[in-house]
Amino acid sequence: MNTKPSTVRALAHLMQETGLTSLEIQENDCTIRLERAVPAAAAPAASAAVPTPAVSAHSAAVSVPEEDPGMDFNNVKLVTSPMVGVFYAAPSPDREPFVSVGSRVHEGDTLCIIEAMKLMNEITAECDGEIVDVCAVNGDVVEFGQTLFKII
Numbered sequence: 001m002n003t004k005p006s007t008v009r010a011l012a013h014l015m016q017e018t019g020l021t022s023l024e025i026q027e028n029d030c031t032i033r034l035e036r037a038v039p040a041a042a043a044p045a046a047s048a049a050v051p052t053p054a055v056s057a058h059s060a061a062v063s064v065p066e067e068d069p070g071m072d073f074n075n076v077k078l079v080t081s082p083m084v085g086v087f088y089a090a091p092s093p094d095r096e097p098f099v100s101v102g103s104r105v106h107e108g109d110t111l112c113i114i115e116a117m118k119l120m121n122e123i124t125a126e127c128d129g130e131i132v133d134v135c136a137v138n139g140d141v142v143e144f145g146q147t148l149f150k151i152i
Contacts, residue, residue, distance in 0.1 A: 008032070077127055079149040081142045085116035089138040097138070099149070103131045111149055114142065127151060 011023060011034055024033045081087075089097040089112055098110050105111065105125040114121045129151040136148045 008034070012036075075152060076132065077129065077151045078147050079111060079123065079125070079151060081114060081136075081144060081146045081148055082123070083114060083116050083121065084144050085114040085121070085142060087136040087138065087140055087142045087148065088113040088115065088120075089134070089136075097134075099131050099134070101131055101134060105129060105131060105151065112136070123148065125151065 011025070011032070014020075014023075016036070022033070022035045024031065026032075089099075091098070091113065098112055099105060106128050107125055109125045110122045111125055111131075112123050114123060131149055132152050133150040134148075135150065136142050136146070142148065
């Protein structure tokens with residue numbers, strides 16, 4: 001077995017990359033065993049031990065900023081596949097996808113192509129909105145009624 005310092009260093013680096021805490025290699029009559037200490041999770045224990053200061057209702061009202069309501073996922077519109085076929089996110093393999101998460105779309109915009117029986121069928125947006133999820137993978141077969149996109 002090659003026990004040069006560079007080999008030991010490479011094994012230690014491998015342990016760190018993969019998160020291993022111990023490694024043992026045995027070849028013929030030579031054994032190398034490496035172990036490293038696991039850092040203690042001090043942050044959660046420390047935060048639990050820190051007492052929270054008392055805050056009056058007046059100071060809380062002044063110091064707490066108004067929260068952003070974010071997206072209302074109760075109004076998600078699903079774009080489903082109207083047929084069985086192969087899902088294509090872009091017009092060709094070397095082009096960018098029609099849409100991605102965060103894209104703004106308008107009614108009638110092309111979202112993807114589904115190939116069925118050698119015919120390319122464009123799937124278009126039925127409403128204006130923002131793409132919040134792309135549920136199909138380029139090149140995969142999709143089923144009738146399968147969700148392709150989620151729009152808010």
